[in-house]
Every structure is written in structure tokens, then in C-alpha cells.
Amino acid sequence: MTTPHIALFDASVGPTPAERNFRRELDAQVTSFKVSESEFPEWPGADGSWAYDAAVISGSQTSVYDTEPWMETLEELVRDLHELGVPMLGVCWGHQFLAQALGGCVASMDRYELGYRSIERYDESPLFEDFPAEFVAFETHSDEVVRLPHGAVELAGNDRSCQAFSLGPTFGVQFHPEYDIETVRSVTEGKRSEGIDPERIDAVLADATPERHAETQTAARVFENFLTVVEAVDGQPPETVEVES
Template sequence: MSTDIAEPRIALLDASVGETPAERNFRRELDADVQAFKVSEGDLPPPVETSEMWPFDAAVISGSQTSVYDEHTWIDAVEAWTRAAVEAGVPILGVCWGHQLLAQALDGAVDPMGRYELGYHEVDRIADDPLFSGLDETFLAFETHSDEVTRLPSEATVLAENDRSLQAFRIANAWGVQFHPEYDLETARWVTENKRGEVADDELERILAAITTENAARARDAKGVFENFVAIAADT
């Protein structure tokens, strides 16, 4: 693995489909040398045989408009890549879809919720972990998902939850967070507007009204998971 502690190299597995703000958001929030791979188009990072020989220090898996259980060959490929990377000891952070993909790849389960968790919601941290160092026991974060992890992989530890779904877990060198620390106001509004027809109009307008600079400032603390993950990558 790279030995540049000042600026670790991170492979971003961009699972979003089409033109999205995903890569821009992660590049802004990760204080690292980020190389993006558009995995939804079949572009995977180099295979991981051993972490010492791999050209990156860590990997981040983004959100996506798909479900992890959809039948796409590229999802199968990302799942196999993720499983091998975890086994090789590479630090991995999965965000939203990436959180769910990580669970599924390691023999957990993901299922539809029957509704959306959308907008700013409080998250309760229920276990100490380096990924959440410096975060309050309850913090605000932006959510947008209609699937959830319903069964964790064996030996996984729950790190955070709320009244709607599992919000974070860890298994060995891999972490998943259901919420989106990388979102800015523009992305939060864009994602919410794209839910028209899937979410009732009155609820959608209420969520849009709550996407304010004040709530974005309150949710800024959740971005600490990126600073902590970069530190983990640098120390590996």
C-alpha cells in the first residue's frame, strides 16, 4: 500500500448511474488523493490480492440509484471486488448503497423498507469506534434510501441507528454508513426533487422546506466520518 501518510490514496467506487454529483462531492470531502472508478459502467479498481501490493490505501463505495439486489452484472462485479478487498485487509467505507453492498457482499441481507427515509434525520451513535471519533452521541445527517440492511454479516458490530433503520456498522476493516455525510445543499435538493412521483407531494414539500443552511450546518458534524476514515487510511 502507499506510504504517503500526508495524503493517502483512495479509490472511489462511484456506483451512481449517469451524470451525478457523487464524484464531485466525495472529492470535496475526502482530504486525500482520490481516483474515481465509474463502477456502474464496468470500470473497477485494480484487483486486490494483498493490501501491501495494492496502489491505494483505502476505498470508498458511493451511493447509487439502483438497489444492491438488482440483477446487473456490474453489481455482481463490485460485490466480488469488495469481498476480496475486505479479505485482503483494505480499509473500506461504504456510503448508503455502498453500506448496503458491503453488508450483502459479506453475507448480510438488504430488503425494501416500503417507504423512503428522506431528508435530514437524527442518528444515534450506540458504540465507540474510530470512525465516529469526535461526533456527538446524536447527530444530524441527510438520508435518502428505500432499502435497508435487515441482517448484518456475522461478527459485524452495530455502530449507529435511528428509529427508521440501521445507520452504521463495522466488520473488521470495513465500515458502512447509511446516511450521506458528503451531501451539500445543492445535492440534497437535487436528490429530493428527483423523488417526485415516488414520495407524496405534501411530504416532499415539507422535506424540501427543511433543506436549509441551518440544517446543513448542523449536519456538517457528520462529515467527521470522512476525516476519521482518511486518518484510518493514512495509518494503515
């Protein structure tokens, strides 16, 4: 397979570092679409062909259960792509969006999950190839997947929520493997306007040291592993696609 061509569905609202962060982490050709501004790629052809090898969905400041026209369009697109066996990876909001679009349920949490958190891997999925049983990643979310789509496998979690799932070549991760330390600090600082305890925010910022952030390098390997899945799926018709979990 030549260098994979990834469609990045940037669901973040307004100017954010989302596109920059994903381009840095994805060792692939990336074409970005600001879906929150109703910018979409062409739909797959009648023969099932699509201009891209896979799709990645970013985080967002919205909730997946908001009723926005662009979300309805994105839901229709990801359902079509899933039926065609196109590999997809959703991150944070994207994780929740894929779960909901494919039949799962997302709801508000009772307490914001924010900061560097330990995550337990449950399953020998290719997305977590060569991962330890536990790893550290940065979290920032107030919604969670409370029910997975039928047939989906929960791949990882912690004491707060489901942290990863798979459904064929479709994957979601609740944590942010794409964040650099600058994004961690700016996103955390931005939470002051959302009613989170200032002392809690200060504690997360104090924890955001280069040494602490270096612990998230394992989590970032999901991108490399996802591209390995993309290569394995390349050219196979949907009914023959097998992704072990």
C-alpha cells in the same frame, strides 16, 4: 504515511454530483471509477498489494439485490479487499452493498426515509471519534440492512434502520455525509417521479435551509475519521489489523 490514495467506486447511474461531492469531502488523492459502467481498477496482486490505500463506495439509484454484471464484479472485488484488510467505507447504497457482499441481508423498507434525520451513536468506534451521542444527517433510501454480516458491529441507528456498522476496517453508513445543500435539494426534487407524497417532498425542501444543513457538519467528520483509520492500517498485514469498536 503520505497522502492516502483512495479508490472511489462511483455506483451512481448517469451524470450525478457523486464524484464531485466525495472529492470535496475526502482530504486525499482520489481516483474515481464509474463502476456502474463497469469501470474498475486493477485487481490486487498475487502478493496482496494494491495500488490504493482504501476504497469508498458511493450511493446509487439501483438496489443492491439487483442482478447486474457490474455488481457481481464489484462484490468479488470488495470481498477480496476485505480479506486483504484494505479499509473500505460504503455510503448509503455502498453501506448496503458492503453488508450484503460480506454476508448480511438487505431488503426493501415499508416507507422511504427522506430528509434531515437524527441518528443515535451506539458504539465508541473510531469512525465516530468525537461525535456526540446524537447527530443529524441527510437520508434518502428505500432499502435497508436488515441483517449484518457475522461479526459486524452496529455503530449507529434510528427508529427507521441501521445507520452504520463496522467489520474490521470495513465500514458502512446509511446516511449521506457527502451531500451539500444543492445535492439535497436536487435529489429531493427528483423524488417527485417516484410516487412520494408531494406534500412530504415540499416539507423536506422547506427544511433544506443553510442553517438546517449546517447541522450535518458533524456527520461529515466520518471522512476525516475514516482517513485516520486508513493511516492506522497502512502497511499492516491483514491478520494484525486491529480497529477498536
